[in-house]
Amino acid sequence: MQLTQFNLIFTIYQFINFYYFLFIKIINIFKCKYEMCRNLGV
Secondary structure, three states: OHHHHHHHHHHHHHHHHHHHHHHHHHHHHHHHHHHHHHHHOO
16 A cells, blocks of 8 residues: 555656756747747847
């Protein structure tokens, strides 16, 4: 029972970690594009 619970928590943790990383990456891409546009004066 406890092992299954641990596996569930671990899976959820990995899931959150993956999507958090993806989210940060997307945010950085948008930020980069925004910064570039601002630097070009668009």
